[in-house]
Amino acid sequence: MVLELHAPVTTTGGRGVVAMVLLEKRIPFELVPIEWDTLNSKEHLAKQPFGQVPFIDDDGFILYESRAIARYLEEKYPQQGTKLIPTELKAKALFEQAASVEFADYEPYARAVYMAGKAKRFRGLPDDHVAFDEAVADLSRAIDVYEVILGKQKYLAGDELTLVDLFHIGFGATFEFLGCDLLVKGPNVSRWWKDIISRPSWISLSDGIKSTYTYE
Numbered sequence: 001m002v003l004e005l006h007a008p009v010t011t012t013g014g015r016g017v018v019a020m021v022l023l024e025k026r027i028p029f030e031l032v033p034i035e036w037d038t039l040n041s042k043e044h045l046a047k048q049p050f051g052q053v054p055f056i057d058d059d060g061f062i063l064y065e066s067r068a069i070a071r072y073l074e075e076k077y078p079q080q081g082t083k084l085i086p087t088e089l090k091a092k093a094l095f096e097q098a099a100s101v102e103f104a105d106y107e108p109y110a111r112a113v114y115m116a117g118k119a120k121r122f123r124g125l126p127d128d129h130v131a132f133d134e135a136v137a138d139l140s141r142a143i144d145v146y147e148v149i150l151g152k153q154k155y156l157a158g159d160e161l162t163l164v165d166l167f168h169i170g171f172g173a174t175f176e177f178l179g180c181d182l183l184v185k186g187p188n189v190s191r192w193w194k195d196i197i198s199r200p201s202w203i204s205l206s207d208g209i210k211s212t213y214t215y216e
């Protein structure tokens with residue numbers, strides 16, 4: 001059975017990174033589209049008990065949490081497509097360091113920027129400039145450190161692309177639209193960010209995830 005990615009058709013958030021990893025690893029998959037208003041249904045909660053997306057169904061094996069899915073895919077197909085987790089001891093330790101930083105020092109603030117900006121842009125709610133500006137200021141602390149790190153190396157875990165770089169795609173891809181320029185401001189961060197968003201895997205997702213992906 002071809003691997004199923006259960007997610008809405010659009011590509012931001014956790015579903016964007018999982019689709020990008022599937023393409024980087026050249027893993028055939030099928031999108032099973034999910035409607036946003038079904039996330040709290042009994043059927044969905046049986047697969048993703050937190051009522052979120054995405055999850056995968058790999059021949060009956062259900063897995064949710066985009067970072068866990070990405071790691072599973074890399075470990076299942078280490079020799080296929082782009083290598084996304086280093087195996088050498090110290091390189092792997094630096095990867096884990098960058099992964100912890102992404103989850104602890106970037107993700108919560110990136111999510112806050114997204115939530116404040118989304119309320120503003122998509123939901124017709126009154127502009128909450130205060131919440132948005134505060135979220136951007138909080139996020140800029142991590143981005144300032146990234147600017148220094150990326151002045152010394154090509155990617156966040158070293159000179160090779162890893163999953164950590166791709167973990168930034170979900171919220172990051174929405175920032176410019178939401179009016180947050182943090183990823184295109186500093187020279188090192190913007191060089192890195194352009195590298196990520198110009199990968200063929202991301203470009204092919206920019207109109208949304210297609211229903212099936214196969215490879216030559």
Ligand SMILES: N[C@@H](CCC(=O)N[C@@H](CS)C(=O)NCC(=O)O)C(=O)O
Pocket residue numbers: 012013014015039051052053054064065066067
């Ligand atoms: N930590 C989860 C977060 C996933 C997440 O935030 N999903 C959003 C869409 S991108 C969602 O399901 N939102 C609906 C909700 O939380 O009610 C992951 O990485 O898979």
